[in-house]
Amino acid sequence: EALADKHGASTAGDTPMMPEGSTPALSPQGVPYTELSHYINADGQHIFSRYWKPSGSPRALMFIVHGAGEHCCRYDDLAQILTALNFLVFSHDHVGHGQSEGERMTIHDFHIFVRDNIQHLDLMKKQYPDLPIFMCGHSMGGAIAILTVDERPDDFSGLILISPLVLPSPQSATSFKVFAAKLLNYVLPNLSLGSIDPSFVSRNKKEVEAYTTDPLVYHGGMKVSFGVQLLNATSRVEKALPLFKVPVLLFHGTLDKLCDIRGSHVMIDTIQSEEKTLKVYEGAFHALHKELPEVTSSVFQEIESWLQQKLGGTGSSNIV
Numbered sequence: 001e002a003l004a005d006k007h008g009a010s011t012a013g014d015t016p017m018m019p020e021g022s023t024p025a026l027s028p029q030g031v032p033y034t035e036l037s038h039y040i041n042a043d044g045q046h047i048f049s050r051y052w053k054p055s056g057s058p059r060a061l062m063f064i065v066h067g068a069g070e071h072c073c074r075y076d077d078l079a080q081i082l083t084a085l086n087f088l089v090f091s092h093d094h095v096g097h098g099q100s101e102g103e104r105m106t107i108h109d110f111h112i113f114v115r116d117n118i119q120h121l122d123l124m125k126k127q128y129p130d131l132p133i134f135m136c137g138h139s140m141g142g143a144i145a146i147l148t149v150d151e152r153p154d155d156f157s158g159l160i161l162i163s164p165l166v167l168p169s170p171q172s173a174t175s176f177k178v179f180a181a182k183l184l185n186y187v188l189p190n191l192s193l194g195s196i197d198p199s200f201v202s203r204n205k206k207e208v209e210a211y212t213t214d215p216l217v218y219h220g221g222m223k224v225s226f227g228v229q230l231l232n233a234t235s236r237v238e239k240a241l242p243l244f245k246v247p248v249l250l251f252h253g254t255l256d257k258l259c260d261i262r263g264s265h266v267m268i269d270t271i272q273s274e275e276k277t278l279k280v281y282e283g284a285f286h287a288l289h290k291e292l293p294e295v296t297s298s299v300f301q302e303i304e305s306w307l308q309q310k311l312g313g314t315g316s317s318n319i320v
């Protein structure tokens with residue numbers, strides 16, 4: 001609540017446009033937004049936001065960007081690792097996801113996700129003007145992260161991508177399906193393309209169970225119109241890659257059926273960043289941060305040492 005006030009999020013009391021005695025805005029789960037940290041996006045929608053603060057004073061910021069159908073509270077484990085490194089971690093639920101407003105998994109322009117990201121980034125830059133900022137995106141959140149960094153290249157010290165959406169997977173976007181989706185988008189935009197198969201998310205049965213039973217995860221079908229926006233995103237990402245200069249740490253599993261690993265190979269070969277690393281995990285599925293213990297612990301260790309090195313832990317070139 002205090003954080004929400006500090007970030008200028010409106011609360012019922014001081015929202016002039018709310019007439020006396022009217023009911024406060026409620027989250028999709030029926031919780032008044034006066035009780036949730038949030039900000040209001042450019043379309044006036046309440047965007048649920050989350051902050052994980054270190055015990056000491058923060059030495060950097062990490063902006064976590066979640067994927068399609070899920071929500072930012074699924075990143076609690078990763079956030080704990082980062083607060084232990086004295087990062088202040090922040091994130092939010094994209095419009096139409098989790099505890100934010102908006103029709104479930106519905107977007108008429110992918111750029112809205114990027115616009116809302118930049119608004120949150122600016123809120124945090126105002127609050128912590130002198131801290132370096134990193135971003136970590138997963139899957140569709142990876143595409144949103146790439147496009148956010150592309151718009152604000154000077155705001156970020158590094159980008160971490162966990163199986164990002166760069167190229168659509170061959171199953172979900174055969175040339176026929178792409179053609180059909182674009183055509184259908186005019187006649188049946190709300191037609192369902194089918195939902196994400198939970199067994200594709202991870203080999204870790206507990207994590208698949210957690211995903212399947214999570215009430216904040218959207219398990220409905222993906223609309224044609226949403227699929228078309230994802231295709232729109234992949235083509236915008238491909239255009240952004242040749243100009244990309246920010247340090248990148250990439251992770252991808254070889255058996256990922258939701259986002260094609262070829263996308264990460266294309267990315268690592270195309271970006272101009274001097275510091276770029278791709279870690280491939282043999283046999284791993286999509287959500288590497290929620291995979292079998294040996295995979296997830298390795299990913300978290302790699303993230304830790306990469307960040308320590310970036311923050312001038314050892315061998316940074318900026319010591320004069």
Ligand SMILES: O=C1CC[C@@H](CCC(=O)N2CCC(COc3ccc(F)cc3Cl)CC2)N1
Pocket residue numbers: 067068069070138139140141165167168169172173181193196201211222227228230231234258259286287290
């Ligand atoms: O932990 C977790 C739980 C959820 C998962 C993240 C899911 C996510 O974000 N995906 C996976 C599905 C992918 C479908 O892609 C398309 C579909 C139709 C289409 F027409 C064009 C495309 Cl490109 C988009 C990206 N991770």
